[in-house]
Amino acid sequence: MFVDHSKEAPAGDVSAIAALDEPTRRRLYEHVVRQSDPVGRDDAAQALGLARQTAAFHLDRLADEGLLDVVYERRSGRSGPGAGRPAKLYRRSDRQVSVSLPDRRYELAGRLLAHAVEESDATGEPVRAVLHRKATELGAQLGAQGGASLTDLLEGHGFEPRREGDTILLSNCPFHVLAREHTETVCGMNLHLLRGVLKALGESGFEACLAPAPGRCCVRLQPTA
The missing domain is CATH 3.30.1380 (Muramoyl-pentapeptide Carboxypeptidase; domain 2)
Incomplete structure (x- = not known):
């Protein structure tokens, strides 16, 4: 039996693409996807010359749209008591986003x-x-x-x-x-x-x-x- 795995959500795709129309957000997205490892808020803010709060806001918006995945890791490599809280990191998600007008499949x-x-x-x-x-x-x-x-x-x-x-x-x-x-x-x-x-x-x-x-x-x- 053929199974169609190409479930599409055009409204969600439009929203995700619209999120990238904001210049700072697009720069952050492009920075994250160029990195081989997940990126933290501090690293992203420093790389792009942004305030940490600004970087955090836009990274979370990209995650809310499904364009980035959030992972938590301890950058120190230690674990157990005293190792500190895991850092919130971002990486490109596996979601594929496309919008076509007229609709194409x-x-x-x-x-x-x-x-x-x-x-x-x-x-x-x-x-x-x-x-x-x-x-x-x-x-x-x-x-x-x-x-x-x-x-x-x-x-x-x-x-x-x-x-x-x-x-x-x-x-x-x-x-x-x-x-x-x-x-x-x-x-x-x-x-x-x-x-x-x-x-x-x-x-x-x-x-x-x-x-x-x-x-x-x-x-x-x-x-x-």
Whole structure:
């Protein structure tokens, strides 16, 4: 079973990036990530010529946004009674932050394609057939999460759905650049992804069909014939 690990929180990512718009905070962040070891408040303040209180405020804000991790270590190397309190130190977090307008989901596409290639290599099954199956499985997983409506789910994953009569058009393709350069592969993957979503939601009134058109996704959801 394909598992989607690329959980995204666009609002949180926007907030994190906005935090770096403050010049002092950005300098502190860049200083921390250049160091091989966690950085303390005093060291950061001295390196950048800041008051310790100022450095502490901005470092904690970066930690609150998930851009830095906080660790506690005794710099003396001693432990036990008399060793003193551990120092509060900062290092870059493992969190990946990205904001794309319009919404793009290239990591999701990359994971699907990588899984398909690996399984095809291991089993001998044609890679395109594996890709379509993996995309259908992922669509079913997405459709089974949280009880969202079809429109809300499509909106939440970057498709920008809009009604045109009885048809749902998808104004945005989350895989736009890939689809433009590798149309057959990526549009086929997208088609099966959305078929999996519809099946999981029990949306028998719609079917996903390929209908390429400029300025929108290659797939549309039209009433079942």
